[in-house]
Amino acid sequence: MENRETQTGLEKMNFKTADGIDANIEKLAQIFPEAVTETKDANGKLVRVANLEALKTLLEGKLADPNEQECYEFIWPGKSDAIMEAAKSITKTLRPYPEESKNWDSTQNLYIEGDNLEALKLLQQSYLGKVKMIYIDPPYNTGKDFVYRDNFHKSKSEFDEESTVRDEDDNKLVQNTESNGRFHSDWCSMIYPRLKLARDLLSDDGVIFISIDDNEVHNLRKICDEIFGEKNFWSMITWQATNKPMNAGNAKYKIQNCTESILVYGRISMRNHDPLILEGRGAKNYDKMNEKGFYRLEEIQQRKNIGIKRSDKMVFSILNTYPKDGYRWTIGVQTARTLESSNDVELINGKPYRKIYKSDEDNASFFPLWNDFSDNYGTSELGKSELFDLVGEHGFETVKPTSIIKKLLYHTTEKNDIILDFFSGSATTAHACMQLNSEDGGNRKFIMVQLPEKTDEKSEAFKAGYKNICEIGKARIRRAGEKIKAEHATTAPNLDIGFRVLKVAESNMKDVYYSPAQTSQDLLDSLESNIKEDRTDLDLLFACLIDFGVELSLPLKSETIDGASVHTVQSGEVPDIIACFAENIPESVVREIASRQPLRAVFRDSSFKDSPSKINVKEIFKYHSPNTTIKVL
Numbered sequence: 001m002e003n004r005e006t007q008t009g010l011e012k013m014n015f016k017t018a019d020g021i022d023a024n025i026e027k028l029a030q031i032f033p034e035a036v037t038e039t040k041d042a043n044g045k046l047v048r049v050a051n052l053e054a055l056k057t058l059l060e061g062k063l064a065d066p067n068e069q070e071c072y073e074f075i076w077p078g079k080s081d082a083i084m085e086a087a088k089s090i091t092k093t094l095r096p097y098p099e100e101s102k103n104w105d106s107t108q109n110l111y112i113e114g115d116n117l118e119a120l121k122l123l124q125q126s127y128l129g130k131v132k133m134i135y136i137d138p139p140y141n142t143g144k145d146f147v148y149r150d151n152f153h154k155s156k157s158e159f160d161e162e163s164t165v166r167d168e169d170d171n172k173l174v175q176n177t178e179s180n181g182r183f184h185s186d187w188c189s190m191i192y193p194r195l196k197l198a199r200d201l202l203s204d205d206g207v208i209f210i211s212i213d214d215n216e217v218h219n220l221r222k223i224c225d226e227i228f229g230e231k232n233f234w235s236m237i238t239w240q241a242t243n244k245p246m247n248a249g250n251a252k253y254k255i256q257n258c259t260e261s262i263l264v265y266g267r268i269s270m271r272n273h274d275p276l277i278l279e280g281r282g283a284k285n286y287d288k289m290n291e292k293g294f295y296r297l298e299e300i301q302q303r304k305n306i307g308i309k310r311s312d313k314m315v316f317s318i319l320n321t322y323p324k325d326g327y328r329w330t331i332g333v334q335t336a337r338t339l340e341s342s343n344d345v346e347l348i349n350g351k352p353y354r355k356i357y358k359s360d361e362d363n364a365s366f367f368p369l370w371n372d373f374s375d376n377y378g379t380s381e382l383g384k385s386e387l388f389d390l391v392g393e394h395g396f397e398t399v400k401p402t403s404i405i406k407k408l409l410y411h412t413t414e415k416n417d418i419i420l421d422f423f424s425g426s427a428t429t430a431h432a433c434m435q436l437n438s439e440d441g442g443n444r445k446f447i448m449v450q451l452p453e454k455t456d457e458k459s460e461a462f463k464a465g466y467k468n469i470c471e472i473g474k475a476r477i478r479r480a481g482e483k484i485k486a487e488h489a490t491t492a493p494n495l496d497i498g499f500r501v502l503k504v505a506e507s508n509m510k511d512v513y514y515s516p517a518q519t520s521q522d523l524l525d526s527l528e529s530n531i532k533e534d535r536t537d538l539d540l541l542f543a544c545l546i547d548f549g550v551e552l553s554l555p556l557k558s559e560t561i562d563g564a565s566v567h568t569v570q571s572g573e574v575p576d577i578i579a580c581f582a583e584n585i586p587e588s589v590v591r592e593i594a595s596r597q598p599l600r601a602v603f604r605d606s607s608f609k610d611s612p613s614k615i616n617v618k619e620i621f622k623y624h625s626p627n628t629t630i631k632v633l
C-alpha cells in the first residue's frame, strides 16, 4: 500500500482500498523475487512492477499463447474488465449507524448496506483469511433478476434506457433479460469479481456454498474452478427447492424441475480438510441417562402443512399432543408409535421431545454429509412462511429455509467462526446462525451484505412499511433474534442477537485528500479542513478501522480528556487503536494517549501543522510508546 508522509513527517492514512494489482505483484515477489523490479510511475514515484521478460525466462518452454494455439479456457466478452474490476481500488467507506443497529456496543455481528462488490473491497483488509464459511444465493439470472450495474457493464445512456428499478442512492439496477445479447456474459461479469474478492476472505480451512439453478450452474462451476481451483471443488449439493406441482398452465413442461444446486468449494481441497462429521461439530451434550445409556433430548419439530395430501398423514397425536393448527410433525406416525412404545418420547412444557442415545450416534459418528438435500430439508415454501411469520407480507420469492443453511453451518463451522453472506436478501443466514448458536452455545458471528434495493411501491412489503430489502432483512434479524432468545432464555442467556449497521458511502475525505502530495499540501494550506462537513468522529474512526485492517465489530469507547474527545478500539489487553480527531489537541492529550501504548494512534494532521507550540508527537511517542504506529488524516 502507498505511504504518504505529511510535512510533520507523520504518515497519512490512505483511505483507499488495496490495489489488487499491487497485491498480485506482492504474491509474485514471494514466489519469484527475480520477476519483480522497480521503476518510476507517471508522477516520478518509485513503484514495484513485474518484469515480464524475467518471468518468461523462468517459464521458458511452458508458456501458452492462446493467439497461436488452442488452449482450454473459459472466456466471455467482458472477462478482462471483470478481472480488472476486482483489482481496482476505491475510496469509498463504511459509515456507522448506531441508531439503526441493535446492541451497538456489545454485538459482534455486522449488517452492511450497499453494493457487495464495494463492501467486499472494504472488508478485504479487516477480514483477510478470517471467514470460515460463506453462503451466497446470488440472482440466478432467470431473465427477471435485477443486477447492480458495475462500471464495466454498459454505457450510461444504454443503461438508463433499460432499467426502472433503483437502489436507495438512486443507482439504477439492470434487468438482465434474455433478449440482451450479453445475457450470460453480463451475469458472469457480475459474479466473477465478487467471487474473486470473496476467496481472499476465506480462512485456509474455509468453505463457500453458492446456491444456483440450471440457468447459470454450468458457467458458475467454470468460474469457480478458475477462482478457487478445480481440485478445491468439494461437491454439488442437490436441494429439493419445492414439492409444489406446477399449475396446469405450465403442464407443457413434461419434467418439472424441483431442485436447485448448491456448489461447494473449499479454500483447500477436501482431502486435506478435517472430515465433516456430526460429532464434535455441534458438541452434543448427552446429559441424561437411563437403563439404555446416555441420551439427549431433541424436540420433535412441527412444520407448516402446505396442503399436500402426503403431509396430512403427518398430523396425528404424539403422547396426546397434536401439532398446532395448519402444522404437521416432521416424523411419521410409525416412528412416533415406536418412540412411544419404547418410552423414548416425553413431554416438556407440552412439547414432545425424543430421546437420542449416544450409542446410536456413536455408531454413526462418521455419518456423511450426503449431497442430496431432499425430503425433510425444508423447501423454499418453508423459507417464505418462516419469513412471513416474522415480518408479514414480504414479496420475496427466493427465500431459503433456515434449516438448510443451519445444516451447512453445523457441518463446517466451529463455535467462534465468522460467517459471511453478501447476497443476504431477507437475512436467512443471520437467522440460521443465531438459531445454531442458541442450540449449541456457539458464538458464531455473522456479516450480512445487502443492496438497499427499493421494494415495489405496489407490493405488500412496501405497503407494510418496508421501503427497501435491507429494512426487511434488519426487521427479520431483530424479530428472529428476540424469538430465539426468549425460547433459549435459560440455555443461551448471552446469545448475541445484535448487529452493527454500516452503509457503503462516499469517502469522508474531500477530493483534495487524494491529490498527489505537493498539490494536496498547497490546497490544504488554503482549506479549513480536508474532512467533509457532515462526517462525525465515529465515521472517521470506522474509516481508520478499515484502513488499518482491524475488525469492524471490536468494542469501542469514547471519553473526554482535557476537553478533547478520545476514542479507543480495544479487544484484548492492549488498545488496537486510540484516535483523537480534535483540532488543536493539547500536548497533555497526546501524552496520555502515548502512555496507554496503543498499537496504533491517529490524529488530525491539521492539529499539529499550524499549532504554535508544534507538538513533537513523534518524540512523545518515542519516549512513551516506541512501537505505536502513528498516522494522521
Ligand SMILES: C[S@@+](CC[C@H](N)C(=O)[O-])C[C@H]1O[C@@H](n2cnc3c(N)ncnc32)[C@H](O)[C@@H]1O
Pocket: 114, 115, 116, 117, 137, 138, 139, 140, 146, 147, 148, 383, 396, 398, 399, 400, 401, 422, 423, 424, 425, 426, 427, 428, 429, 449, 450, 451, 453, 469
Ligand atoms: C436470491 S436473493 C437472496 C435471498 C436470501 N438467500 C434469502 O433467503 O432471503 C439475492 C439478493 O441479492 C441482492 N443483490 C443483488 N445484487 C446485489 C449486489 N450487487 N450487492 C448486494 N446485494 C445484491 C438482491 O437484492 C437480493 O435480495
